Amino acid sequence: MRLGYYGATMKAVIEKLVREALGIISKGMQKPVEGERPHREEIVIEHPTDLSNGDYTTNAALATARQFRMAPLEVAHLLKDYIDLHKPDAVERVEIAGPGFINFYLQKDFFKKSIGEIIEKDGDFGKSAIFAGEKVIVEHTDPNPFKKLHIGHLMPMTIGTSIANLFRWNGAEVKEAVYQGDVGLHVAKAVWAMQKGITEDPYVYGNKTYDEDAGAKQEIIELNKKIYERTDAEINKLYDAGRKASLEYFETMYKILGTKFDLYFFESDTAKIGERVVRDHVGEIFQKSDGAIVFHAEEYDPSLHTRVFINSEGLPTYEAKELGLAKAKFQKYAYTKSVVVTGNEIREYFRVLLAAMKFIYPDLRDMTKHLPHGMLRLPSGKMSSRTGDVISIEEIMSDIKKAVEEKGNTATDEIAVAALKYMILKSSIGGDIVFDFEKSVSTEGDSGVYLQYAYARTNSLLEKAGKKGDAHAERSEMHEVEKLLYRFPDIVERAGREYAPHYITTYLTELAASFNNFYAHEQVIGDGPESAYRLAIAEAFKIVLKNGLSILGIPTQERM
């Protein structure tokens, strides 16, 4: 696989040219005055957002004007003079615009070559090697056995998988991991209800009774101990069967939603590792306080606070287990980067955890990145399986499918998944998403279904054509979509570097709109001389859309 592509080569050529030109200017310049701060700004070569501003642009003149003690426009003219003399053939013209940007307009032939390249690389177009050699573990979703998978799990699952895919596309070796709470009070509540013969969502019943009935509460607490100690054969049997059924149910849901985990971690394992490491450091890092073992994080950073790692009953809390988890992950897979995707309600707690980890596992801490996401909310408030106010993933999917059918279209799991995931991945990670049901089932405009439809229609178009496109064929007029297609690899890189899958979503939507405009105005299939090249554009569009959607974990359909 060849990873370089025309766009990257072009960018490198332009950057070299700009730096040469800057070198010439600085030669004729006097030395900076002693003691004056240089105020260096980064010189970037990038794609202007607005296509009318060219194909590449640089802020070189703006960034160096101060250093040269000249007006930005003056520097821009000097740079342009040099660039005009030395520019490669692929650059059609160079313009100065706005406060001093230098814009590069490429020859039409460049875009033609790019279309050919996309078709040639096909499923590899967009891959980079910027994370080559990295071994990344991405933990996400973390559902608790014995509880239902609800729409609150959609956020971490969708984001986690797209982050993992971004690392894969940028050359890293990636494992997706899931951390499941298979012990604890929530489990006891469910098992207690199962003992009472409740089969439908036993956790909800157990949780409700726990809060309302003091006798039941006592039974559940005792049951919790027995489950943890595994002393009662009857209870073990019930627990093991329930755990197995629960994990199998998760797998079927993961499959529908397009997630596949490589590594599984359980609280029953990490608790022991975490407890040991905390006890080993009592008196130095951790302190005894009111019978518990705590970490006074505020001593190292005043914006942090104290948290309990081992409670007064001697049991490790989530904090201690998380330390154990970091170690357990590394033992299973010697990662160079560990990404943990969670809800942002534990943002503060995670900062404390990382502060503690800095003492215990400094190397692991430096490789750990916490990626908090917002909540998927209903208008009525936070969705929680603790309150029983949940919409399960099955329910929401079936509702979406029903709405699609009401519009007279055929509903599939793919459409439902696309609708849900697009809603999550169109915004930057971190903010809450108010789950607007009407909007999620909307098949118009800015939506996953819009992209799926564009894909299916293009696929059908190509089938109907019955012949291959030809990127070398004649082309008289340029179309905007050609100017967007070759940018895809840059978008993938940037999205990967910045943990920002929404860059892909935004780009794909813009690309599809641009292609739809092309489709609406030009006859693609036909006997005319333009047809072969237009088919090539359609092929390239289909490839980029498919590659982009696969990064997002959004399924495609060949027809709709």
Place this chain on the structure above:
RNA sequence: GCCUCCGUAGCUUAAUGGAUAAAGCAGGACUCUUCUAAGGUCUUGAUGUAGGUUCGAUUCCUGCCGGAGGCACCA
């Protein structure tokens, strides 16, 4: 009270310290005897507030106003 995050069109969102702040929905006007109209074209409309840094601020810093989350044995 303290800590963290967030305030952009009527609504949901985008924007790498840069150019005329970009889309979708909703509202208004068009568009299928032509490859899938779940489409396309045109149009109305916005940076909470007061300062600061900067040639340039939606973006960085400070105050205020408003919202969300967290602050000791749940996860």
